[in-house]
Amino acid sequence: MTDLKTEGCGKMTERRWTVYLSGEIHSDWRERISDGIAAAGLPVDVTAPVTVHEDSDDCGVAIFGAEPNKVWHDRKGAQLNAIRTQTLIQDADLVVVRFGEKYKQWNAAFDAGYAAAMGTPYITLHPSEHDHALKEVDAAAHAVARDPEQVVQALTYILTGKLPAQRADTKAAE
Amino acid sequence: MTDLKTEGCGKMTERRWTVYLSGEIHSDWRERISDGIAAAGLPVDVTAPVTVHEDSDDCGVAIFGAEPNKVWHDRKGAQLNAIRTQTLIQDADLVVVRFGEKYKQWNAAFDAGYAAAMGTPYITLHPSEHDHALKEVDAAAHAVARDPEQVVQALTYILTGKLPAQRADTKAAE
Amino acid sequence: MTDLKTEGCGKMTERRWTVYLSGEIHSDWRERISDGIAAAGLPVDVTAPVTVHEDSDDCGVAIFGAEPNKVWHDRKGAQLNAIRTQTLIQDADLVVVRFGEKYKQWNAAFDAGYAAAMGTPYITLHPSEHDHALKEVDAAAHAVARDPEQVVQALTYILTGKLPAQRADTKAAE
Amino acid sequence: MTDLKTEGCGKMTERRWTVYLSGEIHSDWRERISDGIAAAGLPVDVTAPVTVHEDSDDCGVAIFGAEPNKVWHDRKGAQLNAIRTQTLIQDADLVVVRFGEKYKQWNAAFDAGYAAAMGTPYITLHPSEHDHALKEVDAAAHAVARDPEQVVQALTYILTGKLPAQRADTKAAE
Amino acid sequence: MTDLKTEGCGKMTERRWTVYLSGEIHSDWRERISDGIAAAGLPVDVTAPVTVHEDSDDCGVAIFGAEPNKVWHDRKGAQLNAIRTQTLIQDADLVVVRFGEKYKQWNAAFDAGYAAAMGTPYITLHPSEHDHALKEVDAAAHAVARDPEQVVQALTYILTGKLPAQRADTKAAE
Amino acid sequence: MTDLKTEGCGKMTERRWTVYLSGEIHSDWRERISDGIAAAGLPVDVTAPVTVHEDSDDCGVAIFGAEPNKVWHDRKGAQLNAIRTQTLIQDADLVVVRFGEKYKQWNAAFDAGYAAAMGTPYITLHPSEHDHALKEVDAAAHAVARDPEQVVQALTYILTGKLPAQRADTKAAE
Amino acid sequence: MTDLKTEGCGKMTERRWTVYLSGEIHSDWRERISDGIAAAGLPVDVTAPVTVHEDSDDCGVAIFGAEPNKVWHDRKGAQLNAIRTQTLIQDADLVVVRFGEKYKQWNAAFDAGYAAAMGTPYITLHPSEHDHALKEVDAAAHAVARDPEQVVQALTYILTGKLPAQRADTKAAE
């Protein structure tokens, strides 16, 4: 099922894809995508930022020494995290950018802009209540998903050409 | 005063700089920066997105026809605006990214990520209450300003080497 | 009117834009856009391929010598024309790609792909009957126009922030 | 036979090539190239768009929800397909662009322009009746083939230096 | 006459082109092209290497001090000349590469390869006796000219769309 | 422990990183980093310049022939070494740039500038006495380390999300 | 005299060059180059970092507020200065990198590495006592000068083809 062979086409080669999961860290959306990929047997390498909130905040000072000023405490951490995140985004074939219900999540929008400038396609994943506020971010995306399962379906299609068995009514009202 | 000549250096050439002002559209920060640049006589071209909120939202459908679905209404507008914004960001020598007190302002963070990926330096402009939420965006910036006048002072220094007459106490506590 | 100053924003600088008009050469769409730009007083440099059909076909052999084989006759001309077209596309801030009612017009689609790969935004201009056949080309465009006047309106908005006085009903049916 | 060793040259290393097959989806040309590559034992990874016409049209709405307007129905699909196609074109060492007897096939010309702008070599594959209409696309190609077997012969030569046993009369009439 | 307006097209903008003249320095081909450009009134900036043979050879040691070893004598000169030549090639919209009857002229071929890798179009200018030896260099060129007047005609066409009054018989023997 | 799985995140894929160790060659800092990486079981490829001082100085003349002038003796060696160093820096995901207590070490600063221009993140490693003299080099770095063990801790965090068991007091004095 | 016309070549166009003067700020070498350029009437725009030492150190805190820790005091200044220096280096056609007799001058070597990675040619300017320590930096340079007058002579030659009237004995001892 993970084969790139599609009907109407002969012996296609399997290619590994790398997908970076950016954004919200308070729900299980990364697990749902990872599990879905595993269940579908897709040849996908999944990457992500460090998602343990406190470690991500404190990593800079934990390694390079405490800072009395919170700004520099944060700066040291953010710059250390950036070695990981920007390298992984640059490696990715596709980025998924998740905006949850809460918080500013400016780093997610930053990652989207970064991917856009590099020409790396990305899919946003957010509830419809954010549609208007995210209209610029969505306009540069290749797709807007509402739940992680749609991302897995999209990956399945992109890699194998398979569509979900139960597809939505796809008849356009012409 | 707008000359690039600095003490200790001879006949330097005047160079025009282009500065793009990204982000919040509900306060007069762009005017304050533009006025400050004019008052200082700096050779700076200032560019910006369309800042009339309603026009910016409706431009796509106003020109290319109405859409019953708000998502596509927004999409048409956002893609038309992107012709302007991404071209001007690509042209800019420096981007100033403003985050106000309210709203999600994800497009501002998107612009910051876009500038970062292109290697264009940017200065963020926001109140300290956003410091933690913007730590990734600030970590990739060249400076963090609290008010528009600091941006004008920074531009004055970058272009002419002149520092403000009343400078803050610059003695570090070594 | 051609000023980049917009309401809610101070002294913006006028920037010249370069727009390349690609595609169909059998109707007056380029004149209508050029005339519209002139009438609106927009600071736009308009560029285009050589649009005299016979000269465009014969230029290679007219200068470098006849070819008995039509393939090489065409090759010499196409390569000479490409010096002009690819240089002008690379220079352009925006490309307008026109598909008329007739002919294959593969060179127009080629130019669209070329612009897309370079990250140069483009607007397609074609009747709705081509919508399905052009869906990939339109999906990478920033806008789809039906007539040259919409392109002029879009340029007016992009450069000055002005929308047409008589705008279409922009209320989305939420 | 798939070895890169050529007469007059020592121990050359085998290198895998990636070839993307763009364009027409109504004949068996991809199978003929894939089968030819397999028969020749060439170290080539073959990639292609999804070639099941209906799925390719409907994939966007099947996953992300129906659209009453055919334009947005198509847009969702084209943007999802673009994640696959543009990534695979960017990966390819060589693109083969096929134009069949029928249809507009603007996406094929778009892919050729995209490859040209990226500096990726491509071979066009089309009947001679399209020669004049494709003269710009052919002028930027590295070769023009008439049948899939010529593409396999070209790949065999590029990778191994082997020419077809029965070669056409190669004597030029000087 | 130097106007970019072409029949069938409206008010086109005049664009200055930069053309670098690379290669042979023993005949007057650069003067003939420069004079032809002036006579045609074309908006072209012409650039070239230093063409005084002895100065070009000795410039390095004349400024930075003598070298007893001819290899380093040449190295110092070649690296100083490269500051000029590579900068001007990078600036050029079009390169003309001239191979005369005599000498190795490897620097001309080097410049052609340099231009090819940068995606800058070039026209070769050489007698037919070099056709076979230059086949790789010509294959990456946009045109092959036999005399400087053809280069001027090509520039006239590229910039203005005008073809020579006395054009060669352009009828292909179909 | 070398797994990219982090708490709060599912099945992440292991990715190999390449780290280039630039700079000082008179202490055992490279061994300490290499040993630390091995002890932590991190999937890291470590690369470095040739670190045998005399060989590095003499390699050019040892292979390509003696030079009576020390400048050209050094030039031949430096250019040969540059094939290795610049290729490995271009390959690296991360560069560590070490400045020891003594010597000018301009090549280390050169490598930092090279990495910065390529957008490759780097960590500097130097005693605090160099802080002021290295302020420009540190300002473009992602982190400043004082000892090799901090570099290993940073790599451990970047690759696996694990922080040192005994972390420094990370409480900022807000 | 500032004309690009050279003997043996016709009407060449004058081109403005931009030269960035990087490095040591304690002697008058920039003035000597600027004065020499002015005396020679060369069409050169000269750019440089801010060269008032104290202002360059304190600019960050003078504008954005004091820092008790000298490391962050320096960081703020270095990042503000980098907006100017990296923009001007990216603009430059040629960089001159000066190493004086004293100090570490790591920022000069950093700028050289930055220019090298961008493919911008540079000339080093330093006394012979630094030859061995700067061998990697010199190996990537296009020339090594000992005094500012040689830089002016080099610029005169690069732009106009004129060599100094009193040239050093340029006869190589073959």
Next chain:
Amino acid sequence: MTDLKTEGCGKMTERRWTVYLSGEIHSDWRERISDGIAAAGLPVDVTAPVTVHEDSDDCGVAIFGAEPNKVWHDRKGAQLNAIRTQTLIQDADLVVVRFGEKYKQWNAAFDAGYAAAMGTPYITLHPSEHDHALKEVDAAAHAVARDPEQVVQALTYILTGKLPAQRADTKAAE
């Protein structure tokens, strides 16, 4: 011996290098380099153009059909060969460019210019009689070798840090 471990440095990782051998096809220099690499056990992938002269000339017409005009006969072949050569040069970490005693060998100089523009290091390999004619090509090279064994020694040093046991007298006459 093929290990990247060098004295004074710990556990370095073995990296495969790709070396493209460009130029002259009438002597056994490629075999001597390939054999030398094999004998030294270096992890090097060697690539090259097709080196059977007649096949290389005729490949285009052998596959795509005869041409009565020798120019187009050659063009078809050169463009087919370019798919191989430019792809392999773009893949290479290092290019060796060989100029033999005879023939114009403009394609070798073209390859050198191509590599230079891409920033790929190259070593030239030619007898001293060509030194002056190749001074521009050598000036952009990282080394100039006289025989294939020097190339093998250079590769051995670049990859492993090992110098030849019998090294030339490396004492510079200071």
